[in-house]
Amino acid sequence: MNFKACSPDKIFQIFNTLQKQNVLFNKNQNYLGSWYICGPTVYDEAHIGHAKTYVQFDIIRRILKMFSYEFVQAMSITDIDDKILRRSKEQNIKPWALAKMHENMFFEDMKYLNVQPPNIKLRVSEHIAYILYYIQVMINKKFAYSVPNGNVYFDSQKYKKNYGKFRNISELKINQSSYEPSFKDPYRKHPTDFALWKVDKIYDQDEYDSKVFDASKMMIHNNNTLTNSSLYGRPGWHIECSVMSNLVFGPRMDIHSGGRDLIFPHHENELAQCSCFYEGGDMRHLEDGKDYEMADIWMHTGHLNNSNDNRKMSKSLKNFMTLKDFFAPLDRSQRHANKIESYNSDHFRMMCLLNHYRKDLTFDLDVTMNKSVSLLNRIDNFLFQSNVYAHTAGQGENHKIFDNHGNMSYCCPIDEVHLEEILAKTILEVDSHLRNDFDTPCVMQALTKLIDEYDKNVNVNSSNPIPSISDIVFYSRSPFVVAKLRYFVENLLLDLGFNFSGMKRHQLTVHETKYETNDSEILSQALTKESSVEILLNFRNNVRSALLDSQQDISLENLKEKLLKHCDSLRQTMTDLGVDIKLLEMVARIFYIILSHYNINT
Template sequence: MKVYNTMTRKKEELKPMNKNRIKMFVCGPTVYDKSHIGHGRTYIAFDIIARYLKYKGYSVFYLQNITDIDDKIIKRANELDVEPLELAKKYESLYFKDMELLGVTNVNYYARAMEHLTEIINQIQTLLDKGFAYETSTGVYFDESKLEDFGKLSNRNIKDLNIHRVNPDLTKRNPGDFALWKKRDEEPSWDSPWGKGRPGWHIEDTAITETYFGGQFDIHGGGLDLIFPHHEAEIAQMESATGKKPMVKYWMHTGFLNVKGEKMSKSLGNFITIGELLKEYDPQVFRYFVLSTHYRSPIDFSDEALMQSKNSLKRIHKIMETVDELLESNITDENGHDEKYLQLLEDTKEEFLDAMDNDFNTPIALSALFNLVRDINKGINEEKISKNVFKEIKNLLDEFGDILGLTFSVESTKSDSDELVNILIDVREELRKKKDYELSDEIRSRLKDAGINLEDK
C-alpha cells in the first residue's frame, strides 16, 4: 500500500512505526465561524483514509484538535459582543453537527486547545531551556535561525519564506520567528511563567500531539494551505523540543476547493458553508462529489458537478433496488453463468482495492464500481443471473459503500426518509394545534413538492 508523502514529494510504501498501529493527526478547525465546503472536502478525505486503513486491518487512532482560542475568535467575539469561549463553543457544536451529517465519524478524539494549557506551557518552557526560544517584551518566540533545515516541508529556504513578511515585530531576532506565547493584558488571557497572555497557534497542535502520541507519529494531515507556516512551525517545535526526527513519517495534504474555477472567498460572494450546501443537496451527494476527485488534486465545485454526482448515486441505488427485487423473486439459486459473474466480482474487487492501495485513489475505485454496474445491467437484460450471484453483488456493493462512507442500500435510504417525513408530520400537527396554519401549510406544500401528498382528516 502506497501513500504520497509531501515531505519527499513521492509515493512511499506504508510502514507504520509500530507494527499495524497507526497514529494519525489532522488539523481541526478554528471555531470562529461556520464550517465551509473546503473544510468538508478535507475532513471527508481523511475520514475515507481512516476507514480504508481500518478495512486493511490497521488499528487507527485518529486525533483532531479544536482551536478554541485564537485572535480570529477574539476579533469575531468582540464584533458580536460575546465571550470568546462562548463563541467558540457555539461554532464547535455546529462543526460537530456538520461532520455528523457528512458521515465524518472516524475521529477517535477531539482535543481542545484550552484543555491543554499546561502541556502548551510545558512545551514552551522546554524550547526555552534548550535554547530554541527566547522571551521579549511582547511574548515568547521560536528562533528559526537555530534550525538548518527549517522550511524542509515546503522545500524553501528561510530567506525566501520571509521575503513577503509584513508588520515585523522589532523585538524579534528574525522576521520569521513565530509566537509561542503572546503577552496580553486584555481578556481573555491566562497566567504563565512569562506573564499573562495566550498561546500561539502552532504550539497548540504540537503540545496536543506530543501529549497523545509522543514526539513521533505516522500520519499528519491537513489542507495544502497549512504547509507554510503552520506545518513548518510544528516540525520546528516538536523536533526541537523532543530531539526526535522525523516528527511525522507521512505528511498528507488535500488539494484546494474552488467554486466555478475561482478561489472561494466572502469578497467574491462564492463562500458556501456546509449548512447552506445541505439545504440544497443530500450529504451523500457532496460526499460522492468529493470522492470523485483524488484527494490531492484541486476540485471545482459547481451545481453541475453536484447534479452529476447525484445522478451517479442514483445509478448505484437503482442497481441495488433491482438486485433486491430479484432476490425476492423466484429466480434460480444457480445457473451456468455463475462462474463468469463471480469472476467479474473478484476482478472488480481487486481493481477497487488496487486503486485504494495506490494513495487512496477514489476516482479509479469508483470507476471500477461503475464498470461493474454496467456489466450487471447488461447481464440482467441479456442472460439469467442466479440468486447466489445477486447475493454476492449486494455484499460487494455494501462492502464498497462501507469503505467510502456511502449508503448504497435502498432500504437504509428509504428508512431514513420515512423517519424524516414522520417527524415533519408530527411537527406540523403540533403547529396546527397552536393554530399556526401558515407554517403548517408551508410544510404540507413542501412535502407535496417532494412527491408526498398529506391530507388532513
C-alpha cells in the same frame, strides 16, 4: 467488505508530503496506530471546503480499517485565537462562549456528514500550562527568545540548517509583512521567526479567560526568561499542535494530516519546534542517521476552489458556501435537473470520492453535484433491481423490474461464469486502487464498469421484443451471482461511509408507477401492503359473487357485463393510486377462471 482475503501483503503506497513521494505503509495485522489531525479554529460556521478535508480523511480512515489498520485519532480544537477575539468583540459575546458554540456546530456538521468523531479532542484552552512549559524548554535550549514586550519567538536562524523541509525557503520572497502579516513586532530578529507566545494586542486583558492566567501564573520562569507581561498573552498558532500532539503520542506518530494550505508555514513550524524540543532528548523510533520527521506520513488534502474565481474557498475571500446553504432546499430549476429536493451527505461524500484526496477540486454546484447525483442514482437503481432479481426467483411472469424512475425491464438468462469473472476482476482492481494512495476515483470507475456488465447480462433492452410469459417461466436464472454483485457494491459503499440517504435499495414491491410530467414528481407512492390487500380482496369477493350468481341461470352475457364492470372499477381505483393496470390482461385471466369453472361444473 474486508479485503484481507485478497490482499495477503496489505501494503499501502501512501504519498508522504515531507518526502514528496509514495512511501510504504506496512504494519502488522490488526495494527492500532496514532493519527493527529489539525482541526478547526472555532470562530464561525464550517464551509464545504472544510468539509471536503474532513470527509476525505474519514474515507481514508475507513479504507485503512477495511485492511485491519485502525487508529487512535486526536484532533486539535483551536479555541484561543485572534480571529475568535475579534469575532467575540464584534458580536459582544465572551470569546470562550463563542468558541464553544462553534465547536458544537462543527461536530454536529461532521455527524451529519457521517464523519467518525476523533477519539481525543484537544482544546488549546486546556493545555496552556503544557504550552508554556514547552516554550520554556526551547528558550533554555536557545531555540527561542523573549523580547521586552513579552512576546516569545522561535529562532529560525539558530535552526536554519533544517528549516524549510517542506518548502525551500530560498525560493520564497519572505519579508515581515508577507510571512506573518497579522502580527508585526519590531523586536523580531528575522522575518521567518514566528511567534510562540503573543502579548502585543489591541484587546484588554480582562477579555481572557481566568484559566489562562492561572495556568500562566503556575509556571516557574527560570532566570526571568518569561516576563511578567507574558502572563497576559496567548499561544501562537503553530506551538499548540506541536505540544498537544507530543503530549498524546510522544515524539513520533504514524500519520499527521491537514489541508494543503497547512503545509507551510504551519506544519513546517510544527516540525521545527518538535525537532528543537527533542534535540538531545527523547528521539525514540528514530533510526541512526535519519532526520527527525515527527510523523511517518504527512498527509494533505487538496483545496476546494470556487469556480467563479478559481481560488481556494476561504472566509477571508468571502467566496465560500456554508454547509447550511449547501444542504438547503434547491430551487425549482435545480430540482428539475437533479430530480431531488436537496443534497444530502451521500451526495457530498460521492463528490469527495470522485476526486482524489490530494488534488484540488473546482466546485460548481450544478456541474459538480450533477455528476455525483447521477452516479448515486445509477447505483441506487442497481441495488434496487438486483435486490428484486434475487428475491423474485421462480415467480415466472412477475420478473418485471422497475428502476426508481418507473422504467421497466424483464429478467433474462445470465452468463454466470462471465459475471463471476467480472466480479473477481473488480475486487482485485478495487483492492489495488485502494492501496495505491487511496485512489477512490478509479474505485468508482471499477464499480461503474461492474454495473455496466450487470445491465448487459440481466436486463433485456427496452428495444427488444418483450418475452412471452411461457418464455419467462422457463428462464434459467441464478440469483446467487447477482446477490454477490450486490453484496460487494453495497458493503463497499457502506465501508466507505455512505448511509444511503433517501435511497430505495431495499424496496421489494414490483409495480408500475406513474409520474406527473410537470416536475417529474411522483403522483403516488406504491400501494401499502394493507391497502393493496384490502382492494384485491374486495375485487376477489365481487368476482366470486358473480360466479356464484352464474349458477342461478344467469346468462353468460350478463356474467361478462358484471365482470367487466368489476374490472373497470378495480382499474380506476388502482389508477387513482398511481398504479397502471392493463385491463385486457386482467380480463383474459378472469375469463380463464370462468372457463375453468364452467368446465368443472358441467
